[in-house]
Amino acid sequence: MKAVYFAWVRERVGKxxxxxxxxxxxxxxxxxxxxxxxxxxxxxxxxxxxxTIRAALDKVHARHEAPLAGAIEVAFFPPMTGG
Amino acid sequence: MATVRVQxxxxxxxxxxxxxxxxxxxxxxxxxxxxxxxxxxxxxxVLELEHYPGMAEAEMARAAREAExxxxxxxxxxxxxxxxxxxxxxxxxxxxxxxxxGEAFAAAEMLMDFLKTRAPFWKRAIRADxxxxxxxxxxxxxxxxxARWGAAG
Numbered sequence: 534m535k536a537v538y539f540a541w542v543r544e545r546v547g548k549x550x551x552x553x554x555x556x557x558x559x560x561x562x563x564x565x566x567x568x569x570x571x572x573x574x575x576x577x578x579x580x581x582x583x584x585t586i587r588a589a590l591d592k593v594h595a596r597h598e599a600p601l602a603g604a605i606e607v608a609f610f611p612p613m614t615g616g
Numbered sequence: 617m618a619t620v621r622v623q624x625x626x627x628x629x630x631x632x633x634x635x636x637x638x639x640x641x642x643x644x645x646x647x648x649x650x651x652x653x654x655x656x657x658x659x660x661x662v663l664e665l666e667h668y669p670g671m672a673e674a675e676m677a678r679a680a681r682e683a684e685x686x687x688x689x690x691x692x693x694x695x696x697x698x699x700x701x702x703x704x705x706x707x708x709x710x711x712x713x714x715x716x717x718g719e720a721f722a723a724a725e726m727l728m729d730f731l732k733t734r735a736p737f738w739k740r741a742i743r744a745d746x747x748x749x750x751x752x753x754x755x756x757x758x759x760x761x762x763a764r765w766g767a768a769g
Contacts, residue, residue: 537668608668610668
């Protein structure tokens, strides 16, 4: 699965995208956030407050309880501030 | 029917609005909104807008479809820029054509409310003194404005 990061999530993680191979116990967006938070300092900082993280699966907004269910691309970013 | 564009370049908002009525006899109202970059009392040098390519266009198109499902619209155009934008420059534009002004006003407002809360764009300010500020915080007022249109989508 490809992960893409934006704004301060990208800056804290230290990269814009990467390939992820989470264990089979990671089945939801929320599981993936918790797993990512344990991957090192930058990730821990990026994902320290899961409630502030928005996610998208294959470019569609997804809640934290949403199943990953074979998504090809998962995105993590802060709440949007366009307009 | 809707035209959605995400681009680095500036746009001609007047021409975009006029194009919705051009050559037609059924349009009775065109409402357009343009959002500009303001200088925050002289403190802001430039805004940096990051976006999620592909999803930004998809979310803007989805907002347009929801507006079209809600009101009888004749045309919808939504344009959002990314990259560096200086005070006084245009950031975003929505234009809506309909037979009557009521639905054109309402649809333009809903489009902007949805665009601000759902389209994946993030901005941060580079100050006139050169300091890069943190990423802008989402405003609760924007969520409230979007919520009044119901939980569609």
